[in-house]
Amino acid sequence: MTIERTGPKIGVLVPYTNCNLEPDMMALCPPNCTMHFARMGGYDADEIPGSTQMAGLGASDITESLRLISGVRPTAVLYGCTSATLTHGAEFDRSLAAKIRPATNAISLTAAGSLVEGIKAIGATKVGFASPYIGEVNDQAVSFLMDEGITVSRQADIGRELGNYGQGELTPDDVFELALLADHSDAQAIVLSCTDMRSVETIERIEAAVGKPVVTSNQAMIFALMKALGLPRHKNLPGRLFSHL
Numbered sequence: 001m002t003i004e005r006t007g008p009k010i011g012v013l014v015p016y017t018n019c020n021l022e023p024d025m026m027a028l029c030p031p032n033c034t035m036h037f038a039r040m041g042g043y044d045a046d047e048i049p050g051s052t053q054m055a056g057l058g059a060s061d062i063t064e065s066l067r068l069i070s071g072v073r074p075t076a077v078l079y080g081c082t083s084a085t086l087t088h089g090a091e092f093d094r095s096l097a098a099k100i101r102p103a104t105n106a107i108s109l110t111a112a113g114s115l116v117e118g119i120k121a122i123g124a125t126k127v128g129f130a131s132p133y134i135g136e137v138n139d140q141a142v143s144f145l146m147d148e149g150i151t152v153s154r155q156a157d158i159g160r161e162l163g164n165y166g167q168g169e170l171t172p173d174d175v176f177e178l179a180l181l182a183d184h185s186d187a188q189a190i191v192l193s194c195t196d197m198r199s200v201e202t203i204e205r206i207e208a209a210v211g212k213p214v215v216t217s218n219q220a221m222i223f224a225l226m227k228a229l230g231l232p233r234h235k236n237l238p239g240r241l242f243s244h245l
Contacts, residue, residue: 007032008229011074011106013065013081014038017045017164018196021080024218028200030231038069045164058084058092066103076107076225078114080195082217083133085112086141090148109224111195111217116148117227118220121244122213124189125149128182130156131193132167141193156181168196175199179206179214192216203238213240 010029014021016039025035042060058081069077077100079085085093093112100108119127129145129152131138142152156178158170170178175198179190189212192199199216206214216239223241226233233245 005032005034007034008075008231009033009072010035010225011069011072011077011104012037013040013062013069013077013079015043015081015084015164015196016041017168018080019165019168020198021195021218024195024200025078025080025222028219028222028237030222030226030229031234033231036069036072036074038065040065043164047163058088058096063103066100070104070106074104074106076109076228077104078221078225079108079110080218080221082111082115082193082195083131083137083141085110086144086193087137090116090144093144107228109221109228111221112144114220114224115191115193115215115217116145116150117224118215118241119145119150119189119191120148121223121227122189122215122241124213124215126151126153126186127189127191127215128152128154128156128179128184128187129191129193130178130182132158132162132170132178132197133194134161145191153186154182154184164196167194168198170197172198172201172205175202176205176209180209183210183212187212189213189215195221200238207239215239215241 097108097110138157195217203214
């Protein structure tokens with residue numbers, strides 16, 4: 001068996017307890033591209049991931065993670081945590097992406113920035129927002145989107161505090177029900193935030209149920225990546241978002 005490996009190499013920075021980002025990225029990986037992962041810390045796995053912890057992750061020193069991922073000479077580097085920059089705001093998110101570029105000599109995309117790019121690509125200005133975050137982080141995410149000109153018509157969370165591993169242990173059925181809670185008559189799309197939530201598997205099911213496009217963190221990163229690299233659409237890309245490539 002021969003595997004084509006002449007295309008772009010994509011580096012992905014993954015929070016060290018995240019178990020779902022890598023499978024999603026591999027499933028959505030464009031043909032001829034390869035995915036390469038480096039883990040990053042900066043938080044306590046045993047604590048509830050509240051605003052302070054997630055902001056701490058966003059502000060943590062990722063020099064070593066960037067040094068390691070630079071070893072593959074990536075074409076692009078994806079910062080794979082949405083809440084880590086949602087808690088700081090849009091300007092911080094852009095600043096982090098700008099710092100990653102010279103450190104890796106690669107195109108740099110963040111999960112939060114990609115989420116915004118995806119929402120704007122489908123032309124939505126009002127959305128339903130759902131995540132597994134605790135309330136204070138959800139509120140900060142809503143403020144982040146508002147600063148980008150996106151109104152949240154309804155927000156929904158899982159209804160209980162989830163630990164770092166609990167977020168990733170939500171089933172696709174859990175995610176589907178959460179998305180329905182976020183739907184609103186004014187919402188033009190449903191947004192599912194969190195790179196460790198199994199949202200990619202539910203996109204088409206949700207779109208069929210609510211009749212609206214769905215934008216998720218991991219799906220949006222692949223969309224932004226393909227757009228930045230000028231890659232053509234391929235099969236196994238879930239959701240209406242990819243019709244805007």
